[in-house]
Amino acid sequence: MSDTHASSDMAGQDDTQEPSRRKLLIGLSLGSGALAAAAAGYPIAKAVLDPAFQKGGRGDWQTVGQLTDFPLWKTVLVTFIRPGARSFGGDIKKDTAYLTRRPGDWLALHNVCMHLGCPVRHQEGSGLYFCPCHGGVYNAEGINVAGPPRIPLQRLGVRVEGQDVQLQSAAMPLPTLTWPGGDS
Amino acid sequence: MSNPAQTKQAKIDEANDTPPAVTEKKYGLFLGWLEDRTGLISRLNTVAGHRVPKRSKWAFVFGSATLFAFILQVVTGITLAMFFEPSSATAYQSLQRISTPGTAEAMVRGLHYFGASLMVVMMGIHLIRVYLSAAYKYPREMQWISGVVMLLLVLAMAFTGQTLRWDQTAVWSVVVGAEQASRAPIVGPILARFLMAGDTLNAGTLSRLYALHTYWFPALLFGLIGLHVFLVLRNGISEPPVPGRRVDPRTYKQEYQARVKKDGVPFWPDAAWRDTVFGSALIILMAFLAWKFGAPALSKPPDPSLINADPKPDWYLIWYFSILALWPYGITNLMIILAPLLAIVGLIALPLVSNKGERAPSRRPWAIGIVVVTVGMIFSLTLLGYREPWLPRFGTPPLTAQQVNSTDPSVVRGAALFHDQSCILCHKIDGQGGIRGPNLSQIGERLTKDQLTWRIQNGAASMPSYAGVLTTDQLRDLVNFLASRQ
Missing domain, CATH: 1.20.5 (Single alpha-helices involved in coiled-coils or other helix-helix interfaces)
Structure with a gap:
């Protein structure tokens, strides 16, 4: 060459x-x-x-207390383990929900404000849930009634096995885009 | 015979020729050796000696001050990485250890904390200076655009840095960030889960934020800073604007070179001494602050089951936190994504749509107006963010009998309801309660009982409706109580 x-x-x-x-x-x-x-x-x-393409949604059923822990009409804050959380993650694997036992049914609200995800606080007398971050307010049913949130608090499944009260865990609910005037 | 391809190749060859050996004695033995092997000395001398416009005075020090702050952040950040455990179970303990008052680690953490503020502030002033003097016009468009990308990266660094503080506030900041991102059309949930490293907070969340904050974003910043500085050297430092001297892309470069040749001064030390002295003074100030105040306090541990949280970003992002509370509620989901997007697009488009003409602020009054309005808004939103009027005042005690000041049993019952039904969280009476809604100390003078009933039943944008919550008797008691506030 x-x-x-x-x-x-x-x-x-x-x-x-x-x-x-x-x-x-x-x-x-x-x-x-x-x-x-x-x-x-x-x-x-x-x-x-x-991880970015995980689907969210429901996880396993977890026992969060005994029937006697939930008097009628009393709203109780319970802690559950996030679905898929690794045991070595420390406290970060904990998540919370508000459980209310009512005659004939249960109401479980995932404690994630649907404005920006802060934990809301239940008020005994009025039954309202207030968010400390930007002042969102939800009524006793978890419906958004005032402030920035456009979506109700997300509900979780509850079942009773013997004396055990079980909650269906869920991933972090994400509020997706809603157009002005849309309901969800 | 020369065809165009050969000429082109000849030019490439010429540019790539191995430089001749350094034989002059002017560099001395050691530097001469270094120059012969690397050519760095002559290049540094060229950079140091290149002529810059006269009268580039103190207004021009903020870009280099941002660079000084960046270097401080790199050095202190690497040092912190030698002590910080990026593991979601133990990060908080390692931070507590680092923050032990009086230790050198705590002072380094303080330096990193104050350095972050310094970098954001210097970058902001630099941005305002460049905008006001229209230095982004021809031929410096790419300097502006690379600067805008760096602005976004610095804010991303500020956000991820705050989450590495892995306390209660940090954890909720991640959630707030993810929930904002989820509003983006189509890609929203993907972005949110990318940030959380999964569909909920988990052990990988902190590791991911750590990798972004310490590897990815700095790597991008290093590259962009290199580009930005290279462009400043290549295109020359912009001259202080002169009213009436318009930028014309056809003639600008020749005119600039002629002026710099005529009355320019060498960059080092005539212009650069200000950069060095100013940047060094700021770093000394940061060291003083870090020594005086140490590391910033950590909030509660990163346990999401401790729900009494009041997460807030560091001071330079508070204004944005306030905006999130204040959008008209109907458009809030749209604006969370749209507003930042419009701001970014506007900033990037600026030099592309306006790259010639006047540079002097006195001839561009709208530029002054935009700066005054933006800075004023950020300032007032920051003040508002610290007042937090939208925050329900949890745990406000009931009004005392003295405050209620009535023997009417209906009024007394109404006063109890005012507390028990959470009215007091947002309404103040006699200096007690929240400030979200109007002060109701004299509401009886302004509204009739019918109006009070209507408002309580219907609520408002920021107030829940109490229809169906209060019984008829309770409503009557509450209205009686409010009507007696005069």
Whole structure:
């Protein structure tokens, strides 16, 4: 190759060959680079982005107390474990809900304000739930009645197994975009 | 024979030629060796000696002050990373350890904390200075745009930095951030779960925020700072604006070079001494603050089952926290995403839609107006954020018999209802209660009993309706009590 290169007779031929040879070299470099980036990038992107595509929703049933812990009409704050939370995560795995036992049924409200997710506080007399962050107010049913929230507090499932009161855990509820005038 | 392709190749060859060996004695033995092998000395000398416009005085120090603050943040941040455990179970304890008053670690944490404020403030002033003097116009559009991207990255650093404080406030800040992001159309929930590293808070949340704060965002910032500084050197420092001297892209570069050649001064030390002295003075001030006040206090542990929380961002983001409470409620979900998006688009588009013409603020009164209104809004929203009028005053005690000041049993019962039905959380009577709603100390003078009944039954945007909550008797007692407040 170097011999023919040196010959001036071959220069013309070289000139016509060079562009296609260069194209091949460029293609080879970019192609192998892209392949390498994809080979290393796929597992990286998958690891980083997989959590972003979790679906949320309901988790397992957890015992949060005994029937005697829940007198009629009393709203009780209970703690449950977030679905999928790792045991080594420390306290971060805890989440809370307000349980109210009523004649014939239960009301369980996930304690996540549907404005920006702060924990709300139940008020004994009025039965209202107030959010400390931006003053959202929900009524005893968990319906948004004043302030910024546009969506009611999310309800959780409750069941009684013997004396155990069980709550169906759930991921963090996310308020999605609502247009002005829309209800949810 | 020369065809265009050969000429082009010749130019590339010329630019890439290996420089000749350094034979001059002017660098001395050691520096001469270094210059011969690296060429860095002559390049540094070129940068230091390049001419900059005269009269670029104290108004021009804020960009470099931001860089000084960044360097402080990098050094203190790396130091903190040697002590901080980015594990959601133990981070809080490691922070308590770092924050032990009187230790060097606590002072480093204080430096990082005050340095963050310094960086945000210097960046803000730099932005205002560049905007007011229209230094973003031709040929410095890319400087402005890279600056806007850095502004967003610095705010992202500020936010993630506050969450690494992994106390109660930090945890709820993550939630508030995720719930905001979830409002974006289509990608909202994906963004929210990306931030939380899952569909709810979990052990990976802190690790992810830590990686973003200490690796990703700084890496991007390093690259962008490099670009930004390179462009400042390439395009030259903008001149102080002169009324009537208009920027014309066809002639600007020649005119700029001619003026700088005529009466410019070497960057170092004629112009740069101000940058150095100002930046150093600020860092000394930060060291004093860190020594005097130490590390910022941690709030309660990161346990989401402790629900008595009042999460708030650091002072420079409070204004935004206030806005979130104050949008008209009907459009709040839309504005959470739309408003920041419009601001970003507007900032990036600015030099693209307006890159020529007058630069002097005196000829651009609307620019002054925009700055005054924006700074005024941020200032007043910050004050409001500390007053927190929207915060229900939890735990306000019932009114005393002396305050109620009546023997009418209906009024006394109404006063008890005023407390028990949570009215007092948002309404003040005789200096007791919240400030969300109007002060009701003299409400009996302003509203009739019918009007009071109507309002209590119907509520308002920020007040829940009590129809169906109060019995007829309770409503009558409450109205009697309020009507007696005169």
